[in-house]
Amino acid sequence: MAGPAPGPTATPPGIGARLGRLGIMLFPALLLFLVAFGPLVTPFSATAFDPAATLRPPGPTYLLGTDEFGRDLFSRIVAGAQPTLLPALASTFIGILFGTATGLAAGFLGGRRDEVIMRAMDVLLSFPALILAMLIIATLGANMVTLVFAIGFVFWPRSARLIRSAAMELARHEFVDAARARGEGTAYIMFREILPNMWGIIVVDFTLRFASAVLLVASLSYLGIGVSPPTPAWGLLVKEGQPLLQLAPWVVIFPCIVIAVVSVGSVMFGEVIRRRLTLPDRRILA
Amino acid sequence: MVNFVVRRLAFMVVILVGVSFLTFLIVNVLPGDVATTILGDFASPEQVEALRERLDLDRPVLQRYAEWAAGMVGGDFGVSLKSNQPIGPILWNRLANSLVLAAMGMAVAIPIGIALGVVTAVHRDSLLDRAITATVVVIFALPEYVTGLALIIVFSLEWNLLPASSLVLPGQSLWANPMTLILPVAVVALGMLAYLCQVTRASMIAALNSGYVRTAVLKGLTRRRIVVTHALRNAMIPTLAEIGLGFGYSLGGLVVIETVFSYPGIGQFLVQSIQNRDIPGLQAGVLVVAAAYGIGNLVADVGSLALNPRLRS
Numbered sequence: 168m169a170g171p172a173p174g175p176t177a178t179p180p181g182i183g184a185r186l187g188r189l190g191i192m193l194f195p196a197l198l199l200f201l202v203a204f205g206p207l208v209t210p211f212s213a214t215a216f217d218p219a220a221t222l223r224p225p226g227p228t229y230l231l232g233t234d235e236f237g238r239d240l241f242s243r244i245v246a247g248a249q250p251t252l253l254p255a256l257a258s259t260f261i262g263i264l265f266g267t268a269t270g271l272a273a274g275f276l277g278g279r280r281d282e283v284i285m286r287a288m289d290v291l292l293s294f295p296a297l298i299l300a301m302l303i304i305a306t307l308g309a310n311m312v313t314l315v316f317a318i319g320f321v322f323w324p325r326s327a328r329l330i331r332s333a334a335m336e337l338a339r340h341e342f343v344d345a346a347r348a349r350g351e352g353t354a355y356i357m358f359r360e361i362l363p364n365m366w367g368i369i370v371v372d373f374t375l376r377f378a379s380a381v382l383l384v385a386s387l388s389y390l391g392i393g394v395s396p397p398t399p400a401w402g403l404l405v406k407e408g409q410p411l412l413q414l415a416p417w418v419v420i421f422p423c424i425v426i427a428v429v430s431v432g433s434v435m436f437g438e439v440i441r442r443r444l445t446l447p448d449r450r451i452l453a
Numbered sequence: 454m455v456n457f458v459v460r461r462l463a464f465m466v467v468i469l470v471g472v473s474f475l476t477f478l479i480v481n482v483l484p485g486d487v488a489t490t491i492l493g494d495f496a497s498p499e500q501v502e503a504l505r506e507r508l509d510l511d512r513p514v515l516q517r518y519a520e521w522a523a524g525m526v527g528g529d530f531g532v533s534l535k536s537n538q539p540i541g542p543i544l545w546n547r548l549a550n551s552l553v554l555a556a557m558g559m560a561v562a563i564p565i566g567i568a569l570g571v572v573t574a575v576h577r578d579s580l581l582d583r584a585i586t587a588t589v590v591v592i593f594a595l596p597e598y599v600t601g602l603a604l605i606i607v608f609s610l611e612w613n614l615l616p617a618s619s620l621v622l623p624g625q626s627l628w629a630n631p632m633t634l635i636l637p638v639a640v641v642a643l644g645m646l647a648y649l650c651q652v653t654r655a656s657m658i659a660a661l662n663s664g665y666v667r668t669a670v671l672k673g674l675t676r677r678r679i680v681v682t683h684a685l686r687n688a689m690i691p692t693l694a695e696i697g698l699g700f701g702y703s704l705g706g707l708v709v710i711e712t713v714f715s716y717p718g719i720g721q722f723l724v725q726s727i728q729n730r731d732i733p734g735l736q737a738g739v740l741v742v743a744a745a746y747g748i749g750n751l752v753a754d755v756g757s758l759a760l761n762p763r764l765r766s
Contacts, residue, residue, distance in 0.1 A: 175743045214585035280692060286467075286471075287471075289468060289471075290468055290472055290475060291472075291475075292471050293468050293469075293743050293747055294739070294742075294743055294746070294747060295704050295705030295742065295746055296705055297705040297706075297708055297709070297741075298704075298705055298708065298723065298739060298742055301708070301724075301727060302476065302479060302739050303479060303725060304727075305726075305727040305730075305735060306479050306732070306735075310668065320732065378594070382594070382596055385596050386596050386597070386598070386708075386709050389596065389598050389709065389712070390708065390709065390712055390724055391724075392724075392727070402596075402598075405598060405599075405602070409602070409713075411607070412602070412605065412610065412617075413610060415608060416610070419602055419606075420606070423598075423599045423602055423603070426595075426596060426599055427591075427595055427599050430595055430596065430599075431590075431591050431594045431595070431596045433594075434590065434593075434594040435590075
């Protein structure tokens, strides 16, 4: 019998795979363009009603059709990149910032302090991500700032756990002993010796975390939590369109396709970065 | 082993106390007055004062927390602000409905997910592996409502085979119309099996590359025996832990899935509590979900311990 192949069987990627990877690398540029210039390139207003053009199917004038108020769906989707992707980006940044600081401190300081910090993180980890974010937004009030804060808060313990284990590993290296022997202080060793060695992990954590932030923002806005009409956030477009599913399926289908492409694209971009920086697989849900 | 279970249970109690305190704290201490949040900015000072009194907001936080927590332990979940009914009975009914959804989804997802994971690991890098892995990655990356709406469009609107909503009328049982359960269960199962397939594939590949599998190959055992008894049994240990995690994860996903299909579960209960600004309902719901999440993880930990003789001592 042909037993399972021992060891990795890496074959050089073909031209198709390379083109695919190039496309994935260009993906963030596309998202940035949409966020930066989206509202400037929309052919119609994303929010103004047009009673003369309600529920038009996709066609030459209204590329993706219009909704029940006559708003052009294409314009709404393009304009919706900002309220969907900016909160995702900002909250990832906040979560990683706090997670890195906490994880670094816990992993490097160790002992009692590590124990206390990580038990507190465990409490935060006992909520499913979406539900913790819902709880925070519901109590602090639904707006963009609480949305960003809530998702950042959800990411904080998840990122802290990852960075902590990296910091513990790095703290064992000789260059840390050397810095101690030179008489460097704790803060110097943490930020000038250990942190610079973790950028790879932090970048990978950021890209994969961003993908899950997009998913969370899209889910929360679909539930109508954190953003309110007439903001054209993509999840909200789907929520508002769902009652019209039978009558005008395009108002649901196109936002869904865009959400699908951006979610899958972000995950794949994160994976490409992870492979580039050759880090081991990590638990997907962690 | 008994020792471990006891320690793990004690840890869970500690976590639940922390979770309940955090839930209580978020609602009661953070900036902004709860009464004002509930009533909105246009409420008169008298209305706010009346609600503050009803919620006992003027007494010390710790005292209120102690009473609330004691009530929860004794099964008293408080009174809904929306309906003025006790929260407990509604919540248990919703939780039971959600557990039905999660359990049926997992019953479909576990065998299929593990089977796909084994097949892709054994035929690693083949066309079949690439096709399955790519599909699974895409499904896993999609929000649940995109999958759910895609199924609705195909099975309800195009082919008219299955109902698009699981709305249960008051007084009606969830089982009055079992056809309505199929689509939500399918969405739960798809997400779970996508995840389990990836986890099983990774742990199977690790197992197939191990020394004991090489020994088994050199001993001339049959391929089937190597894959099933040698590799899969070991690969199941990490997978089982992931099933527990996946169960908790599906509780989060249920919020979205139940909203898509108007399914009367605990996720929909949470969303409705938020929409109605029913803070006691929200607190009780979140705590119950966190407890279910914790129990899922506990069962997974104990399960992997039972499977792994090395950890038993």
